[in-house]
Amino acid sequence: MSIKNKPAPRIRRSPEESRSNILSAAESLLVQQGPQSLRLADVAKAAGVANATVLHHFGSIDAVQKALMERMIGDLVDAIMAIEVPADAPATARATGLKTLFDAFETRGAARLAAWLELTDETSRLTLVREAVQEVAQKKIANTGVPAEMAEELILLSVTLAVGVGLFGPSLSTLIGKPPERARELTLQMLLAYLQSLSA
Amino acid sequence: MSIKNKPAPRIRRSPEESRSNILSAAESLLVQQGPQSLRLADVAKAAGVANATVLHHFGSIDAVQKALMERMIGDLVDAIMAIEVPADAPATARATGLKTLFDAFETRGAARLAAWLELTDETSRLTLVREAVQEVAQKKIANTGVPAEMAEELILLSVTLAVGVGLFGPSLSTLIGKPPERARELTLQMLLAYLQSLSA
DNA sequence: GATACTACTGACAAAAATGTCAATAAAGAA
DNA sequence: TTCTTTATTGACATTTTTGTCAGTAGTATC
Numbered sequence: 245m246s247i248k249n250k251p252a253p254r255i256r257r258s259p260e261e262s263r264s265n266i267l268s269a270a271e272s273l274l275v276q277q278g279p280q281s282l283r284l285a286d287v288a289k290a291a292g293v294a295n296a297t298v299l300h301h302f303g304s305i306d307a308v309q310k311a312l313m314e315r316m317i318g319d320l321v322d323a324i325m326a327i328e329v330p331a332d333a334p335a336t337a338r339a340t341g342l343k344t345l346f347d348a349f350e351t352r353g354a355a356r357l358a359a360w361l362e363l364t365d366e367t368s369r370l371t372l373v374r375e376a377v378q379e380v381a382q383k384k385i386a387n388t389g390v391p392a393e394m395a396e397e398l399i400l401l402s403v404t405l406a407v408g409v410g411l412f413g414p415s416l417s418t419l420i421g422k423p424p425e426r427a428r429e430l431t432l433q434m435l436l437a438y439l440q441s442l443s444a
Numbered sequence: 445m446s447i448k449n450k451p452a453p454r455i456r457r458s459p460e461e462s463r464s465n466i467l468s469a470a471e472s473l474l475v476q477q478g479p480q481s482l483r484l485a486d487v488a489k490a491a492g493v494a495n496a497t498v499l500h501h502f503g504s505i506d507a508v509q510k511a512l513m514e515r516m517i518g519d520l521v522d523a524i525m526a527i528e529v530p531a532d533a534p535a536t537a538r539a540t541g542l543k544t545l546f547d548a549f550e551t552r553g554a555a556r557l558a559a560w561l562e563l564t565d566e567t568s569r570l571t572l573v574r575e576a577v578q579e580v581a582q583k584k585i586a587n588t589g590v591p592a593e594m595a596e597e598l599i600l601l602s603v604t605l606a607v608g609v610g611l612f613g614p615s616l617s618t619l620i621g622k623p624p625e626r627a628r629e630l631t632l633q634m635l636l637a638y639l640q641s642l643s644a
Numbered sequence: 645g646a647t648a649c650t651a652c653t654g655a656c657a658a659a660a661a662t663g664t665c666a667a668t669a670a671a672g673a674a
Numbered sequence: 675t676t677c678t679t680t681a682t683t684g685a686c687a688t689t690t691t692t693g694t695c696a697g698t699a700g701t702a703t704c
Contacts, residue, residue: 256670256681278563280479284662294683299663301681358612359559363478367615374619396620401630404616408608412558415567416604419574420596430601437641438634456651456700484692494653499693501651646704653698661690667683674677 255292263301263311266291270312275353279360282309313369316357321376323348327384338439339432341384346406346428355410377403398439405431455492463501463511466491470512475553479560482509513569516557521576523548527584538639539632541584546606546628555610577603598639605631 257265269291273281284305288295302308327344349355361367377399385395413427457465469491473481484505488495502508527544549555561567581595590598613627 254669254682259681262681278565280564283660285660295662296664296684297682300683303663305662356563359563362611362615363556363559363563364480365478367619370615370619377620397622397626397630400616400620400622400627401634404608404612404627404631405605407612407616408604411562411611412604412607415562415570416600416607419567419570420577420600422597422600426597427600427604430597431604434601434634434638438638441637441641451653451698454652454699459651462651483690485690495692496654496694497652500653503693505692648703649701651698651700653696655695655697657692657694659690659692662688664687665685667685669682670680672677672679674675 259301262293262297266293266298266301266308267312267315270308271316271353274312274360275356278356279309279364282312284308310366310369313357313361313366316353317369317372319352320348320354320357321372323352323354324373324376324380327380339436342402342432342435345402346409346432349403349406349410350413350428355407358407359411402435405435459501462493462497466493466498466501466508467512467515470508471516471553474512474560475556478556479509479564482512484508510566510569513557513561513566516553517569517572519552520548520554520557521572523552523554524573524576524580527580539636542602542632542635545602546609546632549603549606549610550613550628555607558607559611602635605635 266287270282270287273286273290282305284295284298287305287308288298291298298305298308302311324345327341327348349358361369377396381392381395381399385392385398390398409428409431413431414424417424417426466487470482470487473486473490482505484495484498487505487508488498491498498505498508502511524545527541527548549558561569577596577599581592581599609628609631613631614624617624617626
């Protein structure tokens with residue numbers, strides 16, 4: 245008996261929506277299963293479209309990966325720029341600011357993005373992050389009395405730690421039988437204590 | 445004109461040597477170009493053998509990757525176990541011990557290994573590291589007066605930071621116009637100051 | 645030497661992944 | 675409605691990567 249499957253009705257999106265849909269699917273693939281899972285067929289399937297649709301919008305699977313990198317970097321930069329450092333209460337301000345920073349690198353796939361970039365030698369794409377760091381250093385921290393030079397180094401330190409903790413903290417913590425957030429707690433505690441000692 | 449190339453004389457190794465030769469080639473590929481470069485043809489070429497030789501010894505390219513993971517983890521564990529913490533001079537001992545730890549994660553491809561494991565959800569293979577951490581905590585640090593419970597957390601903290609710094613420190617540092625070792629310096633400085641404050 | 649063992653290899657086959665193309669169908673414009 | 679545009683798609687072609695196999699060639703043993 246021959247069954248005639250009606251082809252599923254097509255969803256027609258605007259080019260921007262379609263690209264965004266595909267990139268979102270690719271992003272969750274990246275975060276959940278790593279960069280190797282960013283194959284044409286898998287991305288298309290996750291996005292609910294045909295392989296050819298992905299190619300129509302991006303031209304190649306490589307271009308999809310690069311576009312995803314740039315979108316995630318953009319989101320990350322936005323998250324960093326959104327960090328508020330109230331000028332009035334320096335001590336607690338640092339704490340909340342740093343927590344937001346660590347959040348940005350833990351909850352979203354930012355740490356995985358960073359590892360991905362690092363492992364694929366695409367760190368040249370991080371120019372945007374550099375600009376964000378400098379802008380944050382000037383506008384957000386300079387007005388707390390810390391000289392801009394040192395502010396940049398503090399951000400370098402914080403970002404390095406945040407990325408490392410975001411990427412390896414949970415698994416290393418559970419590895420030695422601690423709750424996953426333990427590495428993060430320890431790091432934040434140390435970082436805050438260190439900043440405290442600097443201003444004293 | 446037809447030139448008759450004599451086939452290059454074969455090199456016949458012991459199975460162990462051959463496996464080691466292949467894994468070493470794969471390791472330098474991983475460290476220099478990332479996990480994607482661990483393709484059968486590339487690994488074989490780097491090792492100076494035919495594709496079929498790699499398969500003869502490992503069965504599949506996947507098995508090569510897993511064997512490489514385990515060998516690198518083994519080397520890493522050895523490096524960690526080799527860290528000496530002299531019982532007599534606690535302060536400087538910490539400094540040199542930590543420097544060795546950071547070295548282990550920076551010079552060799554350990555940080556890249558960790559990122560690779562993380563991105564491929566192969567962290568289950570880190571059981572060996574867990575055992576090493578516990579052993580170091582007991583034998584190397586416990587005799588400096590620090591309770592074993594806290595020793596484990598200090599190692600968790602140190603290893604997390606070392607991995608993060610080893611992986612991202614250089615590129616993040618240069619990204620904001622600092623020398624590549626700056627992130628490492630800052631991190632070590634903070635870590636040592638923090639440990640100092642704990643014992644006071 | 646002669647023989648046995650097996651590391652090694654090139655040629656080929658199979659599978660997986662990417663990319664092409666002509667045709668289809670959704671949505672707005674005429 | 676009819677027309678135009680183009681996002682979408684299945685079928686197919688190409689490329690890349692992995693794996694198979696039968697034969698070759700070192701090395702040790704007899």
